[in-house]
Amino acid sequence: MRDLPPDDIALAGEYVLGTLPLSERQAVTRRIASDADFAREVARWEAHLDPLAEEVMPVSPPRRVWAEIEARALGVPERAPSGLWRWLAGASAISAAFLGAILWLGEPLMPAQGRMWVSDMVSEDGAVRLAALYNEKTGEMRVSMGGAAPAPERDFELWLIAGDAAPVSLGVMPRRGQAAMPIPADLRQVIANATLAITEEPRGGAPAGVATGPLVAKAELRRI
Structure with a gap:
């Protein structure tokens, strides 16, 4: 088993968080199948982060969510960002900061x-x-x-x-x-x-x- 460089450790964390673009995510999925050390790092991140996901209560999205998804998928002219998309942007920023801290501090964060x-x-x-x-x-x-x-x-x-x-x-x-x-x-x-x-x-x-x-x-x- 070899030590992974910091960039690979960060990549594994981003994969588990789901913040990678589709093409990069697909490349990482292929790497997991062929690189045992990298696959172990992904599993380590899953063990760290999965308990946090279990604490999140399911919430039914408002009806406007589907309208916004449809508008973006079908190319309907953009409107000003709604609370949903602003919230997603904010959540992404928090996830990035969260990931950065646990990458550097190297410890799982349990509720x-x-x-x-x-x-x-x-x-x-x-x-x-x-x-x-x-x-x-x-x-x-x-x-x-x-x-x-x-x-x-x-x-x-x-x-x-x-x-x-x-x-x-x-x-x-x-x-x-x-x-x-x-x-x-x-x-x-x-x-x-x-x-x-x-x-x-x-x-x-x-x-x-x-x-x-x-x-x-x-x-x-x-x-x-």
Whole structure:
């Protein structure tokens, strides 16, 4: 059994989530039949994600759903997106962030663990990436740092921004790899829908707890 590269692990997760275009999905299906190591990775993702699907209650779609599907299939002129299609777009974004976090943090997320929020931050040039997963039950945030490291005399620092409040430092990030960060009790009350941001600061973190360096990346925390 060989270790798969990160791109193949991500591909297996996207296959299980059902986010791949048809042609790519068909190619992956063929690969599963011929590549035992890749097939095992797909099975691992299914074991991680299937319990989440079992928690979803079936809901009958509104009648307008079929009208919209028919309109798109038959080429009827487009109308403004309805709530359904906007919801699907939002769900897709959440799935992508969810997938990104579990890929980087490498652990199954079961409903019994409590409500969770995820944030997947990527710098504008794609060179720096940080995935964060907050567990409401434990009050702990898991982070995984990847991509380019800061300069030797600099550090990346993570900030929580809740509404119009000033950013609050959550700590200096590992130069690479994972870390577990307990979130102070007062911040746990504002974690929902807050924004996480990474700045580049002097080694050891921003002086006086106030950001001084450039913004590297930011993203909202989304509930999953």
